[in-house]
Amino acid sequence: MLHCSMKMSERQMPNRLQAELEDLLGCLHFARREEDLGRLALLTYWEVRRWARVARHELLAEHSAQVITAHPHPSRGAFLALVDGVIAELEDIRRALH
Secondary structure: OHHHHHHHHHHHHHHHHHHHHHHHHHHHHHHHHHOOHHHHHHHHHHHHHHHHHHOOOHHHHHHHHHHHHOOOOOOHHHHHHHHHHHHHHHHHHHHHHO
């Protein structure tokens, strides 16, 4: 019985991850449109990194952390360009899941 339950959750995992990815991208796109830097920083550092680790995308997890922690950004535009890169990576992953 337990073995059967484990198999079921393995099959459901991609669907759950895909739904979380869709939600995360929606939040990122909204914050990007509003140019809400604080929200973008929070989503990029905490939510993208968490999702990437669960989905076993370690390079994306590392990249999303570095966008926030690696160095001060010279301008608002430079920060937004880095966040746009993270969003593009997530979009690529979403396309691969479809």
